[in-house]
Amino acid sequence: MTERDVVIIGAGPAGLACATKLKEIGINDVLLIERERKLGGILNQCIHDGFGLHNFKETLTGPEYIERYLEKLYKLDVEILSDTMVVNLFPDKSMILSGPWGREKIRAKAVVLAMGCRERTAGAIWLAGTRPAGIYTAGVAQRLMNIDNYMVGNEVVILGSGDVGLIMARRLVLEGARVLMVLEKLPYSSGLPRNIVQCLEDYDIPLYLKTTVKKVYGKRRIEGVEYVRLDDEGKPIPGSEKFVKCDTLLLSVGLIPENELSREAGVALHPVTGGPIVNDTYQTNIEGIFAAGNVLHVHDLADMASMEGELVAEFAKKYLEGNLPKVDSWIDVKAGAGVRYVLPHKVSRKIDVNFLFRVSEPSRNRYIIVRDGNRIIKRRRVINLHPAVMENIRVKADEMKDASSLEVMVE
Ligand SMILES: Cc1cc2nc3c(=O)[nH]c(=O)nc-3n(C[C@H](O)[C@H](O)[C@H](O)COP(=O)(O)OP(=O)(O)OC[C@H]3O[C@@H](n4cnc5c(N)ncnc54)[C@H](O)[C@@H]3O)c2cc1C
Numbered sequence: 001m002t003e004r005d006v007v008i009i010g011a012g013p014a015g016l017a018c019a020t021k022l023k024e025i026g027i028n029d030v031l032l033i034e035r036e037r038k039l040g041g042i043l044n045q046c047i048h049d050g051f052g053l054h055n056f057k058e059t060l061t062g063p064e065y066i067e068r069y070l071e072k073l074y075k076l077d078v079e080i081l082s083d084t085m086v087v088n089l090f091p092d093k094s095m096i097l098s099g100p101w102g103r104e105k106i107r108a109k110a111v112v113l114a115m116g117c118r119e120r121t122a123g124a125i126w127l128a129g130t131r132p133a134g135i136y137t138a139g140v141a142q143r144l145m146n147i148d149n150y151m152v153g154n155e156v157v158i159l160g161s162g163d164v165g166l167i168m169a170r171r172l173v174l175e176g177a178r179v180l181m182v183l184e185k186l187p188y189s190s191g192l193p194r195n196i197v198q199c200l201e202d203y204d205i206p207l208y209l210k211t212t213v214k215k216v217y218g219k220r221r222i223e224g225v226e227y228v229r230l231d232d233e234g235k236p237i238p239g240s241e242k243f244v245k246c247d248t249l250l251l252s253v254g255l256i257p258e259n260e261l262s263r264e265a266g267v268a269l270h271p272v273t274g275g276p277i278v279n280d281t282y283q284t285n286i287e288g289i290f291a292a293g294n295v296l297h298v299h300d301l302a303d304m305a306s307m308e309g310e311l312v313a314e315f316a317k318k319y320l321e322g323n324l325p326k327v328d329s330w331i332d333v334k335a336g337a338g339v340r341y342v343l344p345h346k347v348s349r350k351i352d353v354n355f356l357f358r359v360s361e362p363s364r365n366r367y368i369i370v371r372d373g374n375r376i377i378k379r380r381r382v383i384n385l386h387p388a389v390m391e392n393i394r395v396k397a398d399e400m401k402d403a404s405s406l407e408v409m410v411e
Helices: 013-024 041-045 062-075 138-146 163-174 193-203 260-264 302-320
Strands: 002-009 030-033 049-051 079-081 085-089 094-099 102-113 117-119 135-137 155-159 178-183 211-218 222-229 242-245 248-251 255-257 289-291 331-335 339-343 353-359 363-372 375-385 391-395 406-410
Touching: 002 013, 002 302, 013 030, 013 041, 013 062, 013 302, 041 062, 041 138, 049 062, 062 302, 085 260, 102 302, 117 138, 135 138, 138 163, 138 248, 155 163, 155 211, 163 178, 163 193, 163 248, 178 211, 222 248, 289 302, 331 339, 339 406, 353 406, 363 391, 375 391
Parallel strands: 002 030, 002 102, 030 079, 102 289, 135 248, 155 178, 155 248, 331 406
Antiparallel strands: 085 094, 094 102, 117 255, 211 222, 222 242, 339 353, 353 391, 363 375, 363 406
16 A cells, blocks of 8 residues: 555645645645546636635636646646545545546545535425426536536526525626526525625626525426515515526525545534534644645635645644644634634644634624633724624734633624
């Protein structure tokens, strides 16, 4: 069985950034594995611009953004196995690969999980009614239109206001379809505020909040949907049902980190993010298995997934060299009032930490607070908070060194 220093599973923005960084900082034995023929992950189908503002200080399309990393990757001579899927991952960091050449078992000293996420489907949301053609997840429609040049429909209803759905609303209009409405069960959109403006308002596409699809109609092809208003508890309001004729329904109802391999290896997963539980070195409960990007928690910006990949590269190098801090006791970081989840989940208090978190609901003029019991360690004023936007607050090791508990909250 071949032994490798670092194996990265998944060559999206997180895996590519991790692989290039590892090479740049002197780790030579790096193997990047990707199940698709083409490297780049989801960004290959994201042909709109807006990528790279943080990492390259310019606005790029998804494929252009990936190209920047590929140039570096080839220059640094990173070893790549594409068209190859990791089908099993074991706790001793051995794994089985399957590719056109057959199957092989290899082992790594360090593994970086960078498998991204997948979309929730009609089955996952218990959509009532028939199952005709014309129902797509927004990401599948994005792939069909942007890569396969296949127009998915003409009269479209979108269920869910996640970013992929919003971006597809604009894309469909640009390709000549009519997007009749976007329905969202929450009292606010689950997409980025800038996407609401640029993808819906600029194209006069109505967004109906606290509204959902009650039933799908159609035999061979979808013919329409019945939608209904929801009360404050999220229950359908009787009598508020309406029917709209359409030939396509797009679902943008959430992304799920792809963690079958992590689970098989015994990696503990977080109930809210669906991704691995990690400490402040982005290491999971299995020593030497790290995680970065959407497999860990769903990012709204690919730039951030790449930055996480680079950060993990630094920690994986320290791990290989035996230079990670020795830790006797970890502190669990609690998501306090107004916070849905915080990452990392455990801190040693020996290194500086940039806490990443999402709030539970939109609000204005608040303070983000990191505290140890009643002692406030850090406090920062914010004007706008929205669940679709990932927030962060940095805390230095020195500021946490005497802490016996840690909580990130909004006040
Ligand atoms: C459908 C969809 C559409 C999106 N559209 C946009 C958008 O328009 N704009 C935007 O800003 N953001 C968008 N995002 C979010 C953005 O793409 C992500 O933030 C970013 O791609 C995350 O990077 P990643 O490397 O973590 O994951 P990914 O880009 O998903 O890459 C993960 C890679 O891992 C590979 N992989 C998974 N399992 C295995 C395995 N077992 N073996 C080998 N390889 C494996 C996958 O094939 C994939 O290439 C979208 C996300 C999704 C899911």
